[in-house]
Amino acid sequence: MDKKAGYEFIQSTKYKNLEASPQEQGEPKPSLEIPLEKGAEIIDLPKGRDIGEGKVDLSGLVEKRESLRKYADVPLTLEELSFLLWGTQGVKSQTEKQLTKRTVPSAGSRHPFETYLLINNVVGLTPGLYRYLALDHKIARLPGRENINQTLTEACLKQQHVKNSAVTFVWVAVPQRTVWRYSQRGYRYIYLDAGHVCQNLYLLAESINCGVCAIAAFDDDLADQAMGLDGKDLFVIYLASLGRRK
Numbered sequence: 001m002d003k004k005a006g007y008e009f010i011q012s013t014k015y016k017n018l019e020a021s022p023q024e025q026g027e028p029k030p031s032l033e034i035p036l037e038k039g040a041e042i043i044d045l046p047k048g049r050d051i052g053e054g055k056v057d058l059s060g061l062v063e064k065r066e067s068l069r070k071y072a073d074v075p076l077t078l079e080e081l082s083f084l085l086w087g088t089q090g091v092k093s094q095t096e097k098q099l100t101k102r103t104v105p106s107a108g109s110r111h112p113f114e115t116y117l118l119i120n121n122v123v124g125l126t127p128g129l130y131r132y133l134a135l136d137h138k139i140a141r142l143p144g145r146e147n148i149n150q151t152l153t154e155a156c157l158k159q160q161h162v163k164n165s166a167v168t169f170v171w172v173a174v175p176q177r178t179v180w181r182y183s184q185r186g187y188r189y190i191y192l193d194a195g196h197v198c199q200n201l202y203l204l205a206e207s208i209n210c211g212v213c214a215i216a217a218f219d220d221d222l223a224d225q226a227m228g229l230d231g232k233d234l235f236v237i238y239l240a241s242l243g244r245r246k
């Protein structure tokens with residue numbers, strides 16, 4: 001394997017080395033959300049912002065934030081899950097030009113993620129794999145992934161905080177959304193965008209007495225396989241386990 005791949009990536013994605021983007025070549029804009037999986041069950045969520053109303057000591061949350069890998073065996077409520085989804089990918093507005101403004105920044109407002117959820121311990125939800133439908137603020141339970149806890153934990157190099165989390169967020173990149181505008185340079189932005197999303201999760205989790213651990217140590221092929229993704233047009237980019245503080 002080429003040991004200079006990182007350096008070459010930075011070189012080839014400098015502006016001077018870019019090809020015309022798909023947008024410049026007149027290709028249609030990619031859709032804001034991937035199609036609903038066949039057999040998925042749609043579940044309504046309570047309003048996302050409600051928990052966060054009122055005064056929040058932001059600097060206190062920033063100070064308190066740390067990576068937490070051991071969780072109390074106490075379920076999350078659906079209201080709390082809704083709050084965390086709103087705060088990490090929630091749609092604030094959508095324009096006629098197929099553009100969303102969300103609670104996190106994103107280069108060109110391209111928002112190149114789908115949020116999948118490994119649900120282990122949330123009141124009223126059967127454990128399994130779900131996907132956030134950001135445009136409608138709902139979740140979809142995806143059928144046929146009964147072993148997802150085991151396969152995803154394996155893919156994350158057996159990190160036990162995945163298995164023991166109340167929920168593990170799995171951010172899946174849809175690179176074409178960003179590449180459409182920025183050509184191959186878009187890949188840089190997707191990784192930067194992912195950091196903002198996870199940081200919001202860290203801070204909001206602290207505000208409801210939960211803790212998070214970011215996860216980038218995972219076997220890409222195993223993770224994509226566990227999730228049923230092709231690894232090219234859709235791939236796991238980042239994860240975060242989450243649970244209540246002991």
Ligand SMILES: Cc1cc2nc3c(=O)[nH]c(=O)nc-3n(C[C@H](O)[C@H](O)[C@H](O)COP(=O)(O)O)c2cc1C
Binds near residue numbers: 066067214216217
């Ligand atoms: C990009 C990124 C990837 C990370 N991947 C993992 C991981 O796979 N497993 C893990 O236990 N912690 C992971 N962490 C958490 C870091 O180990 C943690 O942030 C660091 O030790 C500092 O501790 P703190 O978050 O408590 O301040 C990751 C953090 C970041 C930002």
